[in-house]
Amino acid sequence: MNSLVLQNITKIYPNGVNALKGVSLELGNGMFGLLGPNGAGKSTLMRTIAALQSPNEGRIFFNGTDTIRNPQFMRNKLGYLPQEFGVYPKISAQDLLNHIAVLKGILNNTERRKQVEGLLNQTNLYAHRKKAVSSFSGGMRQRFGIALALLGNPQLIIVDEPTAGLDPEERNRFHNLLSEIGEQIIVILSTHIVEDVSDLCPQMAILNDGEIVCRDSPKTLMKQMQGKVWRKTIRKELLNQYESSHLLISSKLVMGERIIHVYANEKPGEDFYPVSVQLEDVYFHTLKLQSIRKEEVAC
Numbered sequence: 001m002n003s004l005v006l007q008n009i010t011k012i013y014p015n016g017v018n019a020l021k022g023v024s025l026e027l028g029n030g031m032f033g034l035l036g037p038n039g040a041g042k043s044t045l046m047r048t049i050a051a052l053q054s055p056n057e058g059r060i061f062f063n064g065t066d067t068i069r070n071p072q073f074m075r076n077k078l079g080y081l082p083q084e085f086g087v088y089p090k091i092s093a094q095d096l097l098n099h100i101a102v103l104k105g106i107l108n109n110t111e112r113r114k115q116v117e118g119l120l121n122q123t124n125l126y127a128h129r130k131k132a133v134s135s136f137s138g139g140m141r142q143r144f145g146i147a148l149a150l151l152g153n154p155q156l157i158i159v160d161e162p163t164a165g166l167d168p169e170e171r172n173r174f175h176n177l178l179s180e181i182g183e184q185i186i187v188i189l190s191t192h193i194v195e196d197v198s199d200l201c202p203q204m205a206i207l208n209d210g211e212i213v214c215r216d217s218p219k220t221l222m223k224q225m226q227g228k229v230w231r232k233t234i235r236k237e238l239l240n241q242y243e244s245s246h247l248l249i250s251s252k253l254v255m256g257e258r259i260i261h262v263y264a265n266e267k268p269g270e271d272f273y274p275v276s277v278q279l280e281d282v283y284f285h286t287l288k289l290q291s292i293r294k295e296e297v298a299c
């Protein structure tokens with residue numbers, strides 16, 4: 001069993017942005033979802049875990065080794081699929097994988113060929129192995145990114161915003177791929193897409209404004225809110241009114257109708273109906289409570 005322990009990670013960029021404010025987390029094998037809005041600090045945290053940048057304070061242990069003091073230990077064990085890959089060279093998928101495998105220290109030809117072919121198969125790219133990665137679709141690039149990340153049998157995989165921009169079919173394929181690899185090692189999935197976490201991750205945390213504001217299993221979090229989320233269809237001009245009189249956690253258009261979800265211990269009024277709680281309710285409720293707390297502190 002692998003273990004990743006973060007203790008009190010703080011990151012302040014040179015421009016003064018305090019992107020992480022004392023983040024502590026403990027993870028074991030399996031898929032872990034790190035959910036948070038844009039700017040919450042997810043990529044900063046992923047880059048810090050990946051030993052691509054140092055925190056100002058705090059410690060990180062992977063399988064007992066301090067990886068801030070010994071970043072190479074982490075780099076040898078890590079597969080990282082960053083949010084943006086930059087520009088791919090115009091060489092074939094197979095050649096690029098082969099090249100990176102050499103850089104990762106897989107020098108034995110037979111072993112390298114076996115890994116490269118295995119990964120092209122696993123990511124469903126074998127038929128496209130001779131094509132340039134620069135000609136791949138978004139979904140194929142993401143799967144190729146996973147193949148790159150898996151070279152060298154890493155013990156920890158970090159995927160940062162992997163499904164943004166993928167169509168539903170590619171997203172599904174990508175999910176299947178991730179869940180296949182997620183059992184024997186630690187996989188951290190950093191995303192602002194709630195469904196990615198609810199579909200894939202038995203454990204999760206919400207990061208908001210540089211702080212972990214909740215950490216549990218999606219199941220437990222949803223269960224805690226069961227019976228306390230209510231739905232109502234309203235006229236759109238009444239939205240502000242409901243916002244000031246209820247703890248409104250979300251409002252969206254469904255087939256042209258404005259549907260609101262509110263949090264309340266008891267039925268909050270006429271025409272409200274109980275909702276089968278989804279992770280999205282947990283997420284928006286958590287963010288809403290945070291913003292209320294911040295407003296109270298500011299007053």
Ligand SMILES: Nc1ncnc2c1ncn2[C@@H]1O[C@H](COP(=O)(O)OP(=O)(O)OP(=O)(O)O)[C@@H](O)[C@H]1O
Binds near residue numbers: 014019039040
């Ligand atoms: N290199 C940097 N220098 C200065 N500030 C930065 C740098 N990288 C990120 N930030 C700032 O740190 C905060 C957290 O950014 P980060 O990219 O980690 O968040 P995120 O949750 O990954 O968001 P997104 O999903 O939009 O990428 C933001 O305010 C961002 O502007």
